[in-house]
Amino acid sequence: MMNLRKTMLTLCALLCAMATRAQFDTHFTHYWALQGYYNPAVAGLSGRLNMYGTYAMQMAGYTNAPATMLVGADMVLPTERKNQAVSANLYSESIGLFSNQRLFAGYAYRLRLWGGGLAMGISAGTLEQKFDGSEVETEQGNDPALPSSEVDGTGLDITAGLHYAHRLGWVGLSVMHLTAPTIELGETHEIKIDPTYYLSGGCNIQLKNPLLSIQPSLQVMTDLQAWRTDVTVRGTYTYDEKRYYAGLTYSPMTSVAILLGGEIDNVTFGYAYEIFTSGVGLIHGSHDLYVSYVMDVDLFKKGRNKHKSIRIL
Numbered sequence: 001m002m003n004l005r006k007t008m009l010t011l012c013a014l015l016c017a018m019a020t021r022a023q024f025d026t027h028f029t030h031y032w033a034l035q036g037y038y039n040p041a042v043a044g045l046s047g048r049l050n051m052y053g054t055y056a057m058q059m060a061g062y063t064n065a066p067a068t069m070l071v072g073a074d075m076v077l078p079t080e081r082k083n084q085a086v087s088a089n090l091y092s093e094s095i096g097l098f099s100n101q102r103l104f105a106g107y108a109y110r111l112r113l114w115g116g117g118l119a120m121g122i123s124a125g126t127l128e129q130k131f132d133g134s135e136v137e138t139e140q141g142n143d144p145a146l147p148s149s150e151v152d153g154t155g156l157d158i159t160a161g162l163h164y165a166h167r168l169g170w171v172g173l174s175v176m177h178l179t180a181p182t183i184e185l186g187e188t189h190e191i192k193i194d195p196t197y198y199l200s201g202g203c204n205i206q207l208k209n210p211l212l213s214i215q216p217s218l219q220v221m222t223d224l225q226a227w228r229t230d231v232t233v234r235g236t237y238t239y240d241e242k243r244y245y246a247g248l249t250y251s252p253m254t255s256v257a258i259l260l261g262g263e264i265d266n267v268t269f270g271y272a273y274e275i276f277t278s279g280v281g282l283i284h285g286s287h288d289l290y291v292s293y294v295m296d297v298d299l300f301k302k303g304r305n306k307h308k309s310i311r312i313l
Contacts, residue, residue, distance in 0.1 A: 025176060025177075025196055025221075026056065026066070026068045026091075026093055027221070027228065027230075028054055028056060028068075028070070028288060028290075029056070029249060029257045029259070029272035029274050029286070029288040030054060030259075030270055030272060030288055030290040031200070031217075031219045031230060031232075032200075032202060032215075032217040032219070032232060033052070033268070033270065033290055033292065034052065034054060034070065034290070035163075035172060035200065036050075036052070036072055036074050036087055036089070037070055037072060037089055037091070038159075038161075038172075038174055038176065038198045038200070038219075039121065039159075039161035039162075039163055039172045039173075039174035039198065039200070040087060040106030040107070040108055040121030040122055040123035040159055040160070040161055040174070041108050041119040041120055041121030041161040041162055041163035041172065041174070042074070042108070042119070042121070042161075042163050042172065043074035043075075043085040043086060043087035043106055043107070043108040043119075043121060044074055044075060044076040044077075044082075044084070044085025044086075044087075044108055044110065044119075045085075045119070045163070045165060046294055047076055047082070048075070048076075048294045048295060048296050048297065049073065049074075049075040049294065049295050049296070049297040050073060050074050050075065050292060050293075050294045051072075051073040051292060051293050051294075052071070052072055052073070052290070052291065052292035052293075053069070053070065053071040053072070053290075053291055053292070054068075054069070054070050054288065054289060054290045054291075055067075055068070055069050055070075055288075055289045056068045056069075056286060056287070056288045056289075057286060057287045057288075058274075058286040059276075059284050059285075059286060062284060063096075064095060064096030064097075065095075066093065066094070066095045067093070067094050067095075068091070068092070068093040068094075069091070069092045069093075070089065070090070070091050070092075071089070071090050072087065072088060072089035072090070073087065073088055074086065074087035074088075074106075074108075075087075075297060083109060083110045083111060084107070084108070084109055084110070085107070085108045085110070086105065086106065086107055086108075087105065087106040087107075087108070087121075087123065088104070088105045088106070089102070089103075089104055089105075089106075089123075089125075090102070090103050091103075097131055097132040098129075098130070098131050099129070099130045099131075100127065100128060100129040100130070101127075101128045102125060102126070102127050102128075102157060103125045103126055104123045104124060104125025104126070104157065104159070105123060105124070105125060106121055106122060106123030106124075106159070107121065107122060107123070108120065108121035108163075109121070113164070114166070115166060115167070116164060116165055116166030116167070117164070117165050117166075118162070118163075118164050119162070119163045119164075119165075120161075120162055121160065121161050121162075121163070122158065122159070122160045122161075123158070123159045123160075124156070124157070124158045124159075125157055126154050126155070126156065126157065127154065127155050127156075127157040127177075127181055127183065127193065128152060128153070128154045128183075129152065129153055129154075129183045129185065129191060130150065130151070130152040130185075131150070131151055131152075131185055131189075132150045151185040151186035151189065152185065153183040153184040153185050153186075153190070153191075154183070155179075155181030155182065155183050155193070156179055156181060157176075157177055157179065157181055157193075158177075158178040158179050159174060159175065159176045159177070159178060160174065160175055160178055161173060161174025161175070161198075162174070168203060169201065169202060169203030169204070170201060170202055170203070171199075171200070171201040172198070172199070172200045172201065173197075173198070173199055173200075174197070174198045175195050175196065175197050175198070176195065176196045176198070177193045177194065177195045177196060178195055180192065180193060180194060180195055181193050194223045194225075195223065196221060196222070196223050197221070197222055197223070197224070198219065198220070198221050199218075199219070199220045199221075200217070200218060200219040200220070201217065201218050202215060202216060202217030202218065202232075203215070203216060203217075210238075211237055211238050211239055212235065212236070212237060212238075213235075213236045213238070214233065214234070214235055214236070215232075215233075215234045215235075215236060215245070215247075216231075216232065216233050216234075217231075217232045217234075218230065218231050218232070228251060228254060229251060229252060230249050230250070230251045231249065231250050231251075232247060232248070232249040232250075232259070233247055233248060234246070234247030234259060235247060242262065242263065242264050243262055243263040243264075244261070244262040245259070245260070245261055245262060245270075246259060246260050247259040249272070249274075253277070253278075254276065254277065254278065255274045255275055255276045255277055255278075255285075255286075256274070256275050256277060257272050257273060257274040257275065257288075258272065258273050258275075259271075259272045260272075261290070266293060266294050266295060267291065267292070267293050268290075268291065268292045268293075268294075269290065269291045269292075270288075270289070270290040270291075271287075271288070271289055271290075272287075272288040272290075273285050273286070273287060273288075274286040274288065
């Protein structure tokens with residue numbers, strides 16, 4: 001009985017993973033801070049070296065629940081106009097016996113337009129998926145519908161996007177899995193990844209009190225078969241060059257998330273707890289941790305190699 005229950009949980013996790021992958025990529029509650037993952041055109045927007053990472057634990061408390069990690073960085077190339085940028089990201093996800101990884105690099109070009117900046121970006125890399133069939137247990141022994149050993153496959157994955165930033169706000173449009181890769185798992189199994197489209201935007205609203213501001217943002221994601229919309233409102237308190245924020249994200253018919261975070265000495269950190277409204281329960285929500293660090297990098301700064309001799313210090 002225990003083997004049957006374990007098998008059913010494993011198969012359910014696998015089917016959920018495939019269904020989710022067929023519709024959407026992993027959704028990060030900090031989507032507004034991770035635009036570089038969804039849209040390569042965002043690279044270099046800060047004008048500095050930007051390094052970030054996030055870890056998401058979805059449906060906490062469930063066996064074989066999804067766990068996702070993302071680390072990335074982007075920076076402006078040291079050209080005269082500083083209108084070109086590069087980026088790199090490593091994405092890893094596991095759902096029970098199913099896992100996938102993406103390693104990709106991107107390029108963005110920005111030009112001035114209508115008092116703001118329009119950027120075009122593209123990224124390319126590999127998408128690797130694995131399924132450990134050796135851990136599957138069934139009452140009837142080997143099931144031809146499931147792999148009986150560890151299988152994996154790799155495909156070319158491309159993302160392209162546009163991003164426009166203005167003092168009044170920003171808007172982005174991108175498509176992930178542009179090549180619609182089909183990943184072959186062994187000789188008889190395969191998973192097709194459909195393109196996923198993203199529309200996002202946001203702005204900063206300064207209140208009469210100079211210490212307070214509001215940052216509304218929006219993200220719509222779809223594979224043209226299913227849709228998800230996230231609407232976020234954050235309130236930020238700024239004091240002594242430090243920022244602290246709190247906010248809420250609402251996704252119709254999906255979830256409500258609570259956001260807390262801040263920025264101190266070029267380090268931004270955040271925590272979010274997503275509560276699903278579909279009956280999963282309050283304690284089985286998703287935890288989302290985020291951190292980033294920005295720093296100035298000038299490879300051609302005069303005097304960067306100057307040093308003093310230890311004899312005259």
